[in-house]
Amino acid sequence: MVSGLAWGQRTLPQAKKIRTTASSDLIFLPAKGTVCYSTGQTDSRIGPPPEFLRRRGGRTTATTAQIIVEYEGFSDSARVAFQYAVDIWSSLIVSPIPIRVRAIWTNLGGNSNGSIILGGARPYAYVAGVQGALKANTAYPIALAEKLARQNLNGDQPDIYCQFNSNSQVNWYLGTDGAANGSRGRQDLVTVVTHELGHGLGFTSSFYAENPIGVWGNDSNYGYPEAFDHFVVNATNQQLIDQTLFSNPSNELYRQLTSNNLFFNGPLATQRNGGTKPKLYAPTTYSVGSSISHLDETTYRTGTANALMTPSLARGEVNQNPGPIVMNIFTDMGWKSTSILHERLRDSEDLLGRPITFRATVVSDTTLKGNVRLSYTINDTTRANATTVNMTQSGSEYTYTLAAANTPRIIRYWITAEDNSNRVFTSPAEAPGRALWTFRIGTDNTPPTITHVPQSTILSTADSLILTADVFDDFDFGIDTTYIDYRINGVAQPSVPMPRLGYYVTNGVRSNNIYAVGVLTFASGRIKGGDKIEYRIVARDRSKARNQATLPATGYFTVNVAGVGTAVSEYVNDFNATTAANDFSGNGFQITTPTGFLDAAIHSDHPYVDGPASQGYEANYTYILLKPIRLSDQDPFIRFDEICLVEPGAAGSIFGSSDFYDYVVVEGSRDGGKTWVPFDEAGMPGPTTNGSRPITRNSSGRMEPKTLPTSVRQVCTNAVK
Structure with missing residues (x-):
């Protein structure tokens, strides 16, 4: 058995690469959620918008939006109420692409300090680089991105993910007649769903604060503001994402986010609000899931026309109309817009x-x-x-x-x-x-561009080495040939072709940029510990000059062959010996003692970094124990201490799925490292798939600065199971 430690960051499916023809990528990004709380009691009632009533009464057949809901755990009556809220939104927005919602009825907890979580929602993903976008280098919620591009960008995946509280302490009113305020202060489900769908459609920001730091951005490099973020300003009209004013992250940004003095500076939202910028909820104590992503509670009081998208809903409060401010905010963001769909012209001979x-x-x-x-x-x-x-x-x-x-x-x-x-x-x-x-x-004298993440190590028991590359050529002829030159211990080997696995696709239009894969194969015993495999990738375009590029430009990448040692009956390593690293091979990890630690351990970089944009920002690091362990049939075990801080993936995601990121996993191999299986977690908390519990953790942490790690624990598990 060979054991290995690995973690994967932002794992994206590789079968279909998606890119724009602009300088920016069409990138799918993780999403955060907002929450809605119940506080107090009222008898206020605001009914559905006129657009909904006209459609309900058959007085209009104007094209709007189709919203398709996948329900989990809802009763029939709760579904009826949910659909009523869906119909409200579908009468207000327009999109040629169906909007898919995944709705889950689950226990979100009971009363805490006089309030209770009613529900939460978020866009299922964000997309940057979409055609029809109003803002450059911006993450758009997937439903809005599809509307702007006038094209389905994520297949049958949800566009909105939402949860609603099944806890018995929530006294839900499931009718659609708005009578919750006459039912002893019950919580109107139609109102809550209408509110949460507003978040899923894009009424949400990427701003986050944790004293003393404020931050924004939907990428761990803080690179992508969300569409909503562009319009957030302070009282002096300073844009919060303007890094010449507020560094990201910074304490200056934190003070803005907790200033109780932030506004939405959309031109139509302001003009149609009597020239007054709508005020956002920015309390002096930052509230996760509520701050910035709501209208101000004090300014837009319960019972007024714009109260729906404030952070709290009172018991008995009925408000089934998003209100004019929200609809004009949505117009500024692009829900009512003009899309210019254009395939850019490429260099041409x-x-x-x-x-x-x-x-x-x-x-x-x-x-x-x-x-x-x-x-x-x-x-x-x-x-x-x-x-x-x-x-x-x-x-x-x-x-x-x-x-x-x-x-x-x-x-x-x-x-x-x-x-x-x-x-x-x-x-x-x-x-x-x-x-x-x-x-x-004119004449094409420019060679292709090759992007590749080099491999640095391989086990002597491996029978193959898989290499991938993105190959880009801006001229409209595209790529002719891609292949691998390699040698073992200085001896040249026959070149290996890198066939095209797929083209990059922009809004359904195939580009000339390809995703290529080549496989070096080794007969049993062909490579051994201490050997060196050197390789380079060569790409040639279809121009008249047949321009050629080589990566690296000179020399070769080197892959060290790590020999698998003699099997042992047990293995212990506290990593403090100077020779501790001799038993391991891999990339992205090292045995070291960073500041703040008392002794040595296996560490990644702190913080770990994204992979390259060409690989969807995915990074995969591996550290392999080179001494096989002969397992006893008498309850063998593996024990280690773990401290990790990783970015969370999508709620409810399962280890192995594309939306399960970031993660750390400890695996074992029975065939010399050809295949790997996660160790069973022996009852420890964690995601479950197919009845097993791999040592993984879909983090509850965030990409922003934190004071505590995601996971600090001692693990002891049966090595056979």
Whole structure:
């Protein structure tokens, strides 16, 4: 048996890579949840919005949104109430893509300090780099991202994940007539579901605070603000995600998040609120799941038109209308918008001396003002010098053809549309200030770009080494050939092809960028401990020059072959001996004594870092014990101490699924490291799959700075089980 320690970060499915044709990736990001509390009692009642009543009465058949719910644990009457709230939202928003909701009826706990959690909801995922986005480099909640792109981006997966409290201390009213306020202060389920669906549709921010630090961002490098975040400002109109004002993370940001003085500065939300920016809930004591992601409780009191999206709902409070402020916030975020869907033009040799046609599909929820325009420069980086022309319309399709030229050119361009509310939409988002589309016409002398995470170690018992690479070529010819040159102990071996596993896809359009996989195979006994495998990846494009790239540019990557030692009957290591590391091989871990620890142990980097963007930010680190252990049939055990702080994955996710991240696992192998199985956790808490309990932990921690680790525990488990 060989035992190994491993952890995986943000594990994403690799069968289908998704990218935009812009400079940014189409990246699926983790999501956080909000919660709704019950406090106090009232008899206020606000009924459903007029749009819902008109649809209910058959007085309108306007296209809106289809919301499909997958229920778990709901009674029939609770489903009816939930569907009523669903119908309210489907009458208010428009999307050509069905919105899928996973709803779970479960015990979220009882009364605590006079309040009780009624439910919680979140977008199931966020997507950055989507076509039709209003903001560049921004994480959009998946339902809104699909609406903007006018395309399904996540298949049959949910777009919204929500839970509601089945605890008997919640006195639910399950009717749809709004009579909860006349039923001895019961909690109106329609109201609570309407509130939570609002969060799932995007009324949520990425801001988080833990004294003395505030932070934002949907990526562990704090790189992606959410759509909502762009509009959060203080009383002097300073944008909180402006890092020239507030570093991220920082104490300055923490003070803003707990200032009780934050606002939503959307142009329509402000204009249609009498010129007053809607106030957000930002109490002086930060409230996880409530702060920032709600309207202010004091400003929008129970019984008023905009009270639904405040953080607390009183018993007996009936409010089945999101209210004008929320709907205008949603409009500012993009729920009522214009999408410019455009496949950017790529570098080309064939277009030299030929006309160039620009194409875009423009879909609007409103009416457009004037013409859709193309702005471009030729061999000029000054955007103010751009030529602007009207594109020719045919239905929702717009085109413009640029006359042929026989000289090489670099063309920079963007497309603009404006609606009757004077809102300007561009492709790429926020052009020309934040980004432009750029392509070259002329001879291709640029080699492909190869991205690869090098392998550093392999067991002598391994029969293969799998290598993957992303290969990018901006010219429209794409990649011709990718292969691996390698040698063992300096002796050259036959090259191994890296066939294309898949293309990157942007909103259903296949690009020329590929995801390639090559496998080096070894006969039994071919490699042994101490050997060195050296390799490099070579890619060639389809241009006339057949440009070629090699990674690394010079030399080779080196993989050290670790020999498996003689089997032992028992193994003990406290990691304090200077030779402790000799028994291990791997990457990402080392035996060291960081500041704050009394003695040595196996450590990753603190904090551990994301993998490369080309690999979906996934990182996988492994540390393998090289001494096989001969297991006794008399209840053998493995015992170790564990301290870990890892980012949480999706609620309810199961070890092995794509949304179970980040994690640490201890595994064993019976076949010399070819296959690995998690050790049973012997009754310790943790996720369960197929009746087993692997030593894993889907963290309840966060990516933001924390004072306590996710898990501190001693583990002792039967090594056979």
